[in-house]
Amino acid sequence: MTTATVTSKGQITIPADVRRSLNVQTGDRVEFVQIEPGRFEILAATRSVRELKGMFGKAARTVSIEEMNRTIAERGAAAGLRSRGRVAIRSGRAK
Numbered sequence: 528m529t530t531a532t533v534t535s536k537g538q539i540t541i542p543a544d545v546r547r548s549l550n551v552q553t554g555d556r557v558e559f560v561q562i563e564p565g566r567f568e569i570l571a572a573t574r575s576v577r578e579l580k581g582m583f584g585k586a587a588r589t590v591s592i593e594e595m596n597r598t599i600a601e602r603g604a605a606a607g608l609r610s611r612g613r614v615a616i617r618s619g620r621a622k
Contacts, residue, residue, distance in 0.1 A: 541569075 531539040541551070549571040551557060556572040 545569075 529542045529545055531542060533539055541549075541557070546552075549557070549569070551571045551573060558570045558572045560568045560570060562568050
């Protein structure tokens with residue numbers, strides 16, 4: 528098991544073998560994901576967004592950009608009504 532020591536500033540040095548395994552370099556970001564209370568997993572946050580393709584399976588139906596924009600506007604307007612009390616809607620877009 529590889530270990531690291533926490534400094535007085537709350538920092539750790541990720542051991543070289545772990546950095547190599549995660550393929551992280553100086554300046555790269557890592558994420559700490561809580562698996563369960565008191566247990567975390569460290570992940571390299573250097574992946575391309577393209578790697579997300581297929582992660583959630585096939586879509587139930589195809590949606591056009593226009594449909595996406597309309598839904599975003601509608602939901603944004605509804606959220607605005609709840610948080611600000613009112614939102615003007617013209618031409619299907621939240622203003």
